[in-house]
Amino acid sequence: xxxxxxxxxxxxxxVILLSLVIFALLATVTVVLIKVNHIAKKIDAVTTNVAxxxxxxxxxxxxxxxxxVFRK
Numbered sequence: 001x002x003x004x005x006x007x008x009x010x011x012x013x014x015v016i017l018l019s020l021v022i023f024a025l026l027a028t029v030t031v032v033l034i035k036v037n038h039i040a041k042k043i044d045a046v047t048t049n050v051a052x053x054x055x056x057x058x059x060x061x062x063x064x065x066x067x068x069v070f071r072k
Contacts, residue, residue: 055061
């Protein structure tokens, strides 16, 4: 009977430790996903700015804007 109590205690400790490990892994994955999402938003903003700058470097856009200013 004494061996059974030791076994139950050890199994209880093992289950508690595994639960803590699973909780820590879930928290870590959540933090990583939030950081990746934040980085993806910054990359999207940079890409938008680069596309806008590239559009303004086009001669057609520059001349059409200048022509539009003189038409008004």
